[in-house]
Amino acid sequence: MSTDADTSDPTRHGVVLSGTGGIWRVQRDDGDVIEASxxxxxxxxxxxxxxxxxxxxxxxSSAAATLKLAIGDRVLLEQDEPDGDVAIAQILPRRxxxxxxxxxxxxxxxxxxxNVDQVVMVFAAANPEPHPRMLDRFLVIAExxxxxxxxxxxxxxxxxGAEAARGRWxxxxxxxxxxxxxxxxxxxxxxxxxEALAGQVSVLTGPSGVGKSSLLNAMxxxxxxxxxxxxxxxxxxxxxxxxxxxxxxxxxxxGYVADTPGLREVGMWAxxxxxxxxxxxxxxxxxxxxxxxDCRHSVEPHCAVRxxxxxxxxxxxxxxxxxxxxxxxxxxxxxx
Numbered sequence: 001m002s003t004d005a006d007t008s009d010p011t012r013h014g015v016v017l018s019g020t021g022g023i024w025r026v027q028r029d030d031g032d033v034i035e036a037s038x039x040x041x042x043x044x045x046x047x048x049x050x051x052x053x054x055x056x057x058x059x060x061s062s063a064a065a066t067l068k069l070a071i072g073d074r075v076l077l078e079q080d081e082p083d084g085d086v087a088i089a090q091i092l093p094r095r096x097x098x099x100x101x102x103x104x105x106x107x108x109x110x111x112x113x114x115n116v117d118q119v120v121m122v123f124a125a126a127n128p129e130p131h132p133r134m135l136d137r138f139l140v141i142a143e144x145x146x147x148x149x150x151x152x153x154x155x156x157x158x159x160x161g162a163e164a165a166r167g168r169w170x171x172x173x174x175x176x177x178x179x180x181x182x183x184x185x186x187x188x189x190x191x192x193x194x195e196a197l198a199g200q201v202s203v204l205t206g207p208s209g210v211g212k213s214s215l216l217n218a219m220x221x222x223x224x225x226x227x228x229x230x231x232x233x234x235x236x237x238x239x240x241x242x243x244x245x246x247x248x249x250x251x252x253x254x255g256y257v258a259d260t261p262g263l264r265e266v267g268m269w270a271x272x273x274x275x276x277x278x279x280x281x282x283x284x285x286x287x288x289x290x291x292x293x294d295c296r297h298s299v300e301p302h303c304a305v306r307x308x309x310x311x312x313x314x315x316x317x318x319x320x321x322x323x324x325x326x327x328x329x330x331x332x333x334x335x336x
Contacts, residue, residue, distance in 0.1 A: 022037060027248060136322075152182055286314070
């Protein structure tokens with residue numbers, strides 16, 4: 001099958017669900033899931049390297065993307081014969097990506113999920129006890145990757161219901177984030193979350209034990225994810241590969257949920273300390289009001305951000321989290 005064939009053919013296009021040992025599972029646009037290999041010339045043609053073999057800085061993202069196929073990638077498929085093996089002939093342009101630092105001290109990045117629409121952070125209202133600072137880190141990672149973010153507070157039955165849980169998370173609602181309050185046992189908040197996932201490619205992440213798989217099983221009959229299957233070791237350090245799984249969501253709304261390596265491996269490494277304030281939506285309206293051009297919002301005089309905190313326009317807890325994350329970034333060595 002030639003790559004010049006009708007590009008509207010649903011058997012020629014698909015989305016990568018997973019891959020191992022050089023064989024990738026691809027869901028074609030006609031709904032069938034097939035196995036395909038990656039043609040060697042695809043890797044070579046899109047390597048994005050200089051003549052000496054080093055990566056061009058302006059193509060680090062595209063080079064890493066094409067050298068290493070990622071879940072969520074849209075691909076063009078070829079089949080040499082009607083009953084022959086299927087191969088991935090082309091990786092189509094990405095509209096977004098969630099990336100992590102190249103492993104082993106390498107330069108550049110590895111894309112762990114492509115064409116992501118949103119990152120959904122799931123925390124429990126209790127058991128395990130939630131850590132807002134971890135949530136702040138995840139939100140910064142989403143903002144730094146230019147991805148929409150929403151928050152799910154699950155197990156609200158353990159603290160008396162959604163309204164009782166809401167008080168602890170009002171800072172995030174004030175910052176502009178959508179917060180879903182859910183309970184699998186009481187089936188609370190599931191319809192709204194189902195609607196938010198419909199037709200989207202979502203990365204679900206959060207600490208172990210918060211009920212990500214149970215939430216999805218409750219919303220999607222027949223999905224049957226094993227408890228613990230959706231990134232349950234995000235804060236355990238066990239995920240060290242760039243592999244992952246993209247789970248198609250059943251039903252008319254469609255969509256996908258990505259199970260990826262932990263977000264602590266993603267995002268902040270490529271962020272400059274001077275850009276961090278842009279990753280806190282509630283700080284943005286005040287940034288132009290600082291008198292000092294390179295204000296760190298710490299001890300500088302006439303700082304509009306600190307004034308907003310004092311006046312109650314910005315959460316003090318979120319501001320303190322910003323300061324801690326900025327200090328952490330300033331202590332890191334430059335990536336390139």
